[in-house]
Amino acid sequence: MTKERQAEPLATRPNIIYIMSDDHAIRALSAYNSDIAHLAPTPNIDRIAQNGARFDQSFVTNSLCGPSRAAMLTGKFGHKNGFNHNGQLFDGFQPTWPRLLKAHGYTTACIGKWHINLTPDGIDFDHWEVLNDQGEYYNPDFITAQGVKREHGYTTELITQKSLRWLEEQQQSDQPFALLLHHKAPHRNWMPAPQHMRAFEHTTFPVPDNYFDTYEGRAAAAMQTMTIYRDAQEGHDLKMTKGVGETEWREDIWPFLLARLTPEQRQAWDEAYQDRNDWFNANEATMTAEEIAIWKYQRYLQDYLATIKSVDESVGEVLDYLEANGLADNTIVVYTSDQGFYMGEHGWFDKRFMYEESFRAPLLIQYPNRIKPGTVVEHLVQNIDYAPTFLEYAGLDVPADIQGESMVPLLDGESPADWRQSLYYHFYEYPAMHDVTRHYGTRDSRYKLMHFYYDIDEWEFYDIEEDPTEMNNAINDPRYQHEIARLKAEIGKLEAKYDVPPREEWVNLPLEYEPAPTLEELFPESYQVACQ
Incomplete structure (x- = not known):
């Protein structure tokens, strides 16, 4: 049912900063008290939980980047919003919470990773600067309505700088704002910032008990191709080199990412990894298969968690800005990820499965004017619940066709008798990468x-x-x-x-990929300049 309400005056409506990382596992946030929290803490992200609420049973509808983002924007499952798997085109003209906020007086922006179309057509952001598709960790291309521009620097830091600059511009306005701050990190291929390349060089992370899972009784798990020690690319993913004293990576089917580094950046990169790679290359011939598998696990976690250090620093800068400018009390700050991720459980990296590690996603929300510090929510929530929550906080009607439920009562400390007791999940993208x-x-x-x-x-x-x-x-x-x-x-x-839809309509439905314009077709002149 549509919730009828009187629209609140613009001046009293809360601002919203929606921070979303990509592939951030719950075990990699110290707010969730995981077994690696003391080894790789996230103190700034933790501040959101301390200032507000931590959701302990937060899940997604589909553990895949594009479909999860579409569900968060629309409050609907993929079969309703039209985006079930990567490669489809998202209809940005359908109702989304940023579009509805803009229509009711909010100034809106999206900065960082978009990844459900090339550009956010139809969303009607007042300002947008988005990465090209997955984006790159170094010297990324940013797309705006004016074209494409390659910028020098580390992507997490660039996204943060752009976001703070935009927030500063809003100080002259009496309108509430909504900022979608979307990080690429810690998505594959986990390239840390220069100052964090060696952050966990000497850290030994606990190996999951099921790292060498044999998948007995689980046929689908046995079919996958996302095992760290078998399927991760030794160059692209694990940054392993071809021999002692060499800097050329081993297998890397996307070499253009490393090629983006300037000579100075590449020299710093090689120096940071040289000793570790040389040690492995000198000892590989005498190592057992199990020792090599564990070495690869440690390399994966070292890089994955090092990219998160920059995300944590970014969150700290945003929170500091709000506090320094008197904006904290009336600003909703959300930290989440588009899904969870595997950190060696079952031997895996990546996501896709409905198993807990990728089905669960972190969700932290602070709003000092409304949410009691240190709140812990144990109810089952899902990413379709974000849209109605933001709309209710903004004093707007929640459209009747939104499938999620507003989490406002839960954040107020209530326990509604009619709250959901079960969740529905559906993963569609097969046959495709990783064979899930x-x-x-x-x-x-x-x-x-x-x-x-x-x-x-x-x-x-x-x-x-x-x-x-x-x-x-x-x-x-x-x-x-x-x-x-x-x-x-x-x-x-x-x-x-x-x-x-009835099962006979989707059980054997082939994946359909809709042709989309390329960046070069959309912005031919600026694309050529950016790629020089």
Whole structure:
């Protein structure tokens, strides 16, 4: 139902700063008290949880960058907003929370990674500067309505500088603002800033107990190609070189990213990694396969967590700016990621699966005028809930077709009797990179049921309380048949609630990629200049 309300005066409406990183695992935020928190803390991101709320049961609808972003913008599942997998075109002219805020007096901006189209057409931002597709860690191309410009520097820092500059410009306005500050980091290929390249050089991170998972009883997990020690590119992902004293990377199917570094940047990069790479190259022949696999795990985490250090610094700069300029109390600051990520669990990097590590996403929100410091929310929330929450805080009606629920009551400390008791998930992108087959499922406060389909037909069931690492597929366990039957029925109820198309329409549906204009076609003159 549409929530009717009297629009609040513009002067009293809260500002919104929506900070989203890419592929940030919950274990990589010290606010969640993970086992690596003391080794790689995130003190500035943690400030949001201390000042406001931490959500402990926050999930996505589809653990993939583009579909997750579309769900967050629209408050709808992919089958409703038209974006189920990467490579589709997102209809930016449909209702989204930034577009609705703009229509009701907000000044809006998006700075950083966009990644659901080349440009944010239809969203009607007052200002936008977005990275080209995935973006690059060094010397990135920024796209604006005027064209393409390559800028020198480290991308996380450039996004932060641009965002603070835009916030400073809003000081002269009496309109509330909404800023979408989107980082590329810590997305693959995890290239740290110069000052952080050696941050974890001497840190040994705990290896997950299931790092050498054999995937017994889990056919879909056995099919994937996202295992760190088998599938990560030794050059592109792990920055391994071809021999002692050499600087040329091993396998790298995207060499243009490293080629963006200036000679000075490349020299600093090579110097930072030389000793570690030389040690490995000198010892590789005598190392066991297990020792090499663990070495690769350590290299992956060292770089992944080092890129997050720059994100944490960025959040600190934004929070400091708000406090220094008297904006903190009436500004909603959100920190989240487009999904979770694997940090060696099951041997993996990447996301896609409905297993906890990629299904769960961090969510921290501060709003001093409304949210009590240190609030912890245990209710099941999903990224379709963001849009109605922002609209309610802004005093606007929530459109009736939004499928999410406003989290405002939860942030007020309430426990609504009619709050959802289960979640629906659906992953569509297969066959595609990493070979994670299509699946859908549901999760409640304790149990999870998934159905892998398309070229296999496999069900998986987990008691998350008894088996938190999801190693034992209990689909045939007699003890759980009642719960399995209940969750199968629950999937049917959720599909009806969210108006999921009949299964015969999507079970064998091929992936469809819609042709989109290239950057060179959109901005031929500035593109040529940027690429020189």
